[in-house]
Amino acid sequence: MNLLEVHKVSKRFGGLQALNRVSLHVAEKEIVGLIGPNGAGKTTLFNVINGVYRPEEGRVIFRGRDITGRMPYEIARLGIARAHQIVRPLNELTVLENVMVGACFGRENRSLRGAREIALAVLEQVGLASKRDMVAGQLNVAEKKRLEMARALAARPYLLLLDEVLAGLNPTEVAAMLEVIRAIRESGITVLMIEHLMHAIMNISDRIIVLDYGEVIAEGTPQEIARHPKVIEAYLGDPRLSYSLLEANGG
Known part of the structure; x- marks a missing residue:
C-alpha cells in the first residue's frame, strides 16, 4: 500500500x-x-x-x-515529520525539552507529561539519552543532527x-x-x-x-x-x- x-x-x-x-x-x-x-x-x-x-x-x-x-x-x-539539513535547535533549552516540542506539536498532540515520556524514549532510540539534560547549544554537529531527527520522531510520524x-x-x-x-x-x-x-x-x-x-x-x-x-x-x-x-x- x-x-x-x-x-x-x-x-x-x-x-x-x-x-x-x-x-x-x-x-x-x-x-x-x-x-x-x-x-x-x-x-x-x-x-x-x-x-x-x-x-x-x-x-x-x-x-x-x-x-x-x-x-x-x-x-x-496528520503524520508527516521532517528533519532539516540545517539544524536549528532551541539552543537555550535542554535536549529533552527540544524533543518534547516535537511531541507537543505532532500527530498525537501530547501534553507536557506525555511529551516527556515520548521524548525520553526517542532519545534512547537515537542514542542521546545520556545528553538529555545538556543545553542543546552545547551539542556537537553529529549530536545536533541526532537531535533534529529525535524532534521529528517525537511527532510520532x-x-x-x-x-x-x-x-x-x-x-x-x-x-x-x-x-x-x-x-x-x-x-x-x-x-x-x-x-x-x-x-x-x-x-x-x-x-x-x-x-x-x-x-x-x-x-x-x-x-x-x-x-x-x-x-x-x-x-x-x-x-x-x-x-x-x-x-x-x-x-
Missing part, C-alpha cells in the same frame, strides 16, 4: 520551473532515496509535500487523503522526511546514523530521504528516485540507478559525484 503519492506536481518561482509534473509514490515501511544534482528540485519537493509551498499544479495524497496546500502544522498532525541528515558527518558518524535510520524503519516508520552521499544512499535505500531540472528522470533499485544512462549523464557535470555513484555499487 502506498503511504504517499505525488501526482504531476509543478512549482514555479517567477520564471524558474523548480518542479515540472513530478509524480512518485512511497510505500509503507520503505526507505526511498531522493537524489539529483544541486538545484534539481529535491528540497522544493519536500517543501511541497509538507506544506511549506503550494504547488501550481498537481496533488499530494497521504494515507489516501488529499493534503495539497495544507499548512505545515496541519500536515504534522507515519512518514519521516530526512533532508541531508548525513551532511557534515565523518565516516564513523555516518555509519552510526545509518543504523539509526534502519532502526526507525524497523519500528514501522516510512522514510523518504534526500542525500548527496552516494555510498550511503545506495546502501540504505529500497528504491531511489532521481530528479534533474525539476523532473523525475529515473526510478529503480540502487543497482538499476547506478547504471542508468540518464542518471550518469545528469551527474557528469560533477565528476566526483558520477564516480561515487558508480563506486557505491562496485562500478
